[in-house]
Amino acid sequence: MIRIGKYIEQFINWLTHNFSPFFKVVKTGVETMVDGVVGLFTFLPFYVVIALVAILAWRRAGWGIGVVTALGLSLIYAMGYWAPTMETLALILVSAFIALMIGIPLGIWAARSKTAGRIMRPLLDFMQTMPAFVYLIPAVLFFGLGKVPGVFATIIFAMPPAVRLTTLGISQVPEDIVEATRSFGATPRQLLFKVELPLALPTILAGVNQTIMMSLSMVVVSAMIAAGGLGEIVLKGITQLKIGLGFEGGIAVVILAIILDRITQSFGKKKLRKNAK
Amino acid sequence: MMPKLKIENLTLVFGREQKEALHMLEQGKSKAEILEHTGATVGVKNASFDIEKGEFFVIMGLSGSGKSSLLRCLNRLIEPSAGKVLLNGVDITALPDAELQKVRRKEIAMVFQKFGLLPHRSVLENVAFGLELQGTPPAERMDKARNVIELVGLKGYENMLPSELSGGMQQRVGLARALANDPEVLLMDEAFSALDPLIRTQMQDELLDLQEKMHKTIVFITHDLDEAIRLGDRIAIMKDGEVIQIGTPEEILTTPANEYVSSFVEKVDRKSIITASSLMDTKPTMAVFRKDGPEGSLRKMRATGLKILPAVTVDKHFLGFVYLHEVLEVKQRGDKTIEAAIHRDVPVAHPDTTVEQMLPFIAETDKPVAVVNPMNNKLLGLISQTSLIIETTGSQANPQA
Numbered sequence: 245m246i247r248i249g250k251y252i253e254q255f256i257n258w259l260t261h262n263f264s265p266f267f268k269v270v271k272t273g274v275e276t277m278v279d280g281v282v283g284l285f286t287f288l289p290f291y292v293v294i295a296l297v298a299i300l301a302w303r304r305a306g307w308g309i310g311v312v313t314a315l316g317l318s319l320i321y322a323m324g325y326w327a328p329t330m331e332t333l334a335l336i337l338v339s340a341f342i343a344l345m346i347g348i349p350l351g352i353w354a355a356r357s358k359t360a361g362r363i364m365r366p367l368l369d370f371m372q373t374m375p376a377f378v379y380l381i382p383a384v385l386f387f388g389l390g391k392v393p394g395v396f397a398t399i400i401f402a403m404p405p406a407v408r409l410t411t412l413g414i415s416q417v418p419e420d421i422v423e424a425t426r427s428f429g430a431t432p433r434q435l436l437f438k439v440e441l442p443l444a445l446p447t448i449l450a451g452v453n454q455t456i457m458m459s460l461s462m463v464v465v466s467a468m469i470a471a472g473g474l475g476e477i478v479l480k481g482i483t484q485l486k487i488g489l490g491f492e493g494g495i496a497v498v499i500l501a502i503i504l505d506r507i508t509q510s511f512g513k514k515k516l517r518k519n520a521k
Numbered sequence: 522m523m524p525k526l527k528i529e530n531l532t533l534v535f536g537r538e539q540k541e542a543l544h545m546l547e548q549g550k551s552k553a554e555i556l557e558h559t560g561a562t563v564g565v566k567n568a569s570f571d572i573e574k575g576e577f578f579v580i581m582g583l584s585g586s587g588k589s590s591l592l593r594c595l596n597r598l599i600e601p602s603a604g605k606v607l608l609n610g611v612d613i614t615a616l617p618d619a620e621l622q623k624v625r626r627k628e629i630a631m632v633f634q635k636f637g638l639l640p641h642r643s644v645l646e647n648v649a650f651g652l653e654l655q656g657t658p659p660a661e662r663m664d665k666a667r668n669v670i671e672l673v674g675l676k677g678y679e680n681m682l683p684s685e686l687s688g689g690m691q692q693r694v695g696l697a698r699a700l701a702n703d704p705e706v707l708l709m710d711e712a713f714s715a716l717d718p719l720i721r722t723q724m725q726d727e728l729l730d731l732q733e734k735m736h737k738t739i740v741f742i743t744h745d746l747d748e749a750i751r752l753g754d755r756i757a758i759m760k761d762g763e764v765i766q767i768g769t770p771e772e773i774l775t776t777p778a779n780e781y782v783s784s785f786v787e788k789v790d791r792k793s794i795i796t797a798s799s800l801m802d803t804k805p806t807m808a809v810f811r812k813d814g815p816e817g818s819l820r821k822m823r824a825t826g827l828k829i830l831p832a833v834t835v836d837k838h839f840l841g842f843v844y845l846h847e848v849l850e851v852k853q854r855g856d857k858t859i860e861a862a863i864h865r866d867v868p869v870a871h872p873d874t875t876v877e878q879m880l881p882f883i884a885e886t887d888k889p890v891a892v893v894n895p896m897n898n899k900l901l902g903l904i905s906q907t908s909l910i911i912e913t914t915g916s917q918a919n920p921q922a
Contacts, residue, residue: 418635427598
């Protein structure tokens, strides 16, 4: 019998023992970020937050989505889930932000270097297809219970589309444009920032949207390790067989999903339209 | 004077087995043999030529002849496998990256078949792009860009996106972008091949006009011999990675190096390219005024079987033609010279007069055409009606012996 599990266990334990100061620093940093965002959302009166998000949705995605946003968030407030919703929103935004900060540079690297791309692809497949629950175990070992392991597991699960779509976007930049840019004496950095990234932007933004949506899908899973938020309410509904509670939490997640999806999609579309003009 | 660009034994091999392939090339193995043995494709084989400052140099070949690869070796968009490219005597192939970028920014600019414009930037921003890469301050680069935009006839289009323009207009943007850097050398890769025939001709004319003002050194790639002949001061013809002939358009047309070249040349409209100098007989029989009297002139006519002779002075100044029957008349009258028989008012051609320009001479008379030096009116040669008519109607390549 081959006991892969044993080796992985040994490896994780080794990491836990030898890198605990590092994990502590990371934990403090991520905690501060999440708490800061939660603090900001809860410091503002709920109607201000609703108004701001609704206006953003209206400007980016049209008045229909603006109205849906205002009504949806008001419903969440009326159901009494304002605080856990803001918590979940903060978790998603911080996770997605970190996932993008790591994922987009990795995607650029994979587009530049064939070897890097070849190594990354199976890793990304692995990260995406491994049942997300499994990440909870090392997450708890590294960071204990709470929001930070939730963010950690979410990042691993939500990062692949950001990497993949960045790579795709950059490799789709027409060869003649890249060649022309090089022929005018562009440095690799100029090529990246003045040509490749702007042209890949619509695709990269599609990756941003995907990453945010996948972060959202981790809400309930990360609640299992006490990350809190709406996931906790749904989880309570499941474990205590409270149908009403489960659905209420679920509806709040759906509303959040619709709002986030429409707003982030609008960025990619706007760019596309400008390019197609 | 040092040539602007000197290409020395430039060789380009695609594939892994570079060294082996280069070695086989040195041994004189063929492209096919090398491909079979090493799997490497020879893109350019041992190309050597000079391009002078201000010259419009055209490289012509069919697809797969290696012309575009050769062009890309000149600014190292493709790294040559062997050989040198000297720009003003400096070997570009040996430059480190930073220096190469400087050369690309200041000295060599390129225009592409598919334009290669940035779709997310306006015409003005595209034209200013090269200057932006150099770090020119915004106000200055926009100023320069506006000047060039006016030069290529794009005024009024500054704020449009490339996708809003026609192909011809887009290529003007490409040309303007290259000119904005004020480079010494302009590389043009099939720059007009993607355009409609009418637009293409128009762009060719405008490029020639621009070149007359700017005197850039231009290396222009095309698969179209007509285009090559219209534009080029000199043409290099490539086949299978080798440069098989270099010469002026007229040299290529009149003395094709081999059958491959002459098969191209056959299809070209020669009338506007072939000039008097390549058609004329440079040693015509002449009646020399005051030296040859009527008697001497008649003797020369009898010897050559000609009824018409050009009359020249002792130092070869062209005077006109004399006709057999009139020389006979003056002889019977007892004149000592042929002066009375000379027809002075005849059209003449200069060495660079084209066949097209000489067409009126055919209809006019049955006289041969005298080719004279425009500076001193000395007779350089004669073109018989026969060869002029054959040249205009036959349009067949006749590789001269």
